[in-house]
Amino acid sequence: MTQPALTPLVELLLGPAAAEIGCDACFDELDRYVDLQLEGTDADTAIPGMRAHLEGCPACREEHESLRALVGEPS
């Protein structure tokens, strides 16, 4: 097994310091969050706890990155 670098490991172990929503709430809000981001609106103020959750949850972070990339690309 490859060990992650020290600081990322500490971050993974301790998670985000800020209050966060859970995975289910993240899924519920993900589409709104991405559309707000792409509109240039302050999505983090509109949906408190989302950014902290995306910091702490790799799976939700990946899905956010995918949705943002997919919706943001030319159709």
Next chain:
Amino acid sequence: MRPSTVHVLVGADPPTTPPSGDSPAAQELDPASREWLSSLRDEGPARDDATARLHALLLRGARFEVGRRQASLPHLRGAELDDIALEAADDALMSVLSRLDDFRGLSRFTTWAYKFALYEAAVKLRRRAWQEREVPMEQDAWDLVSSVSPEPDQEVEQAELLAAIGRAIARTLSPHQRRVLIALAVNGVPIDVLAERLDTTRGALYKTLHDARRKLRRQLVTDGYPLGSQLEAPQ
């Protein structure tokens, strides 16, 4: 298919939830979203046509996700990957059609629908990647974190902090919290894979992970570690 969702707020200061009573009727839907909803709720050929268009949209989303993850799955051939994308699109179609009343009109309909396709594809690919792999959960946390080599410019402070985390893991976490933390945060087991092996949900596992992290943070503060700005979540 993704189970029905429940809002779970975790953290010391739960954020304010957005209004939950918003419905499409209360929102000003964009014309395209209104057309999707209207067609999918129609009867007869219009609905069949809309369902076919929706499936094509979801398949595009699922293939997009497969494409992003393809490099991490070198053992899968193109046909297998496309089968996964098709299965994900089929499952996402079921989810979307059964949840039309849940669409609140707070995003575009297509963005809302795409997230189901991406979710289904991502979960299937994570599980496929770990299909025949053992999920490591029983490693001794103390040995594990102590074995990490610090970066030269962080050596003393970071090594001390990591050692303190190792002690806090051993002292303050329940056996279940320890197993989940080590599997997810240290061994990099995807949360969907661990949820499947433990017969639970992503949300329940993340709650366990979150509670474990909060315990560690509290213990470190008690032990005199102020948790500097490097540990704060970006705002």
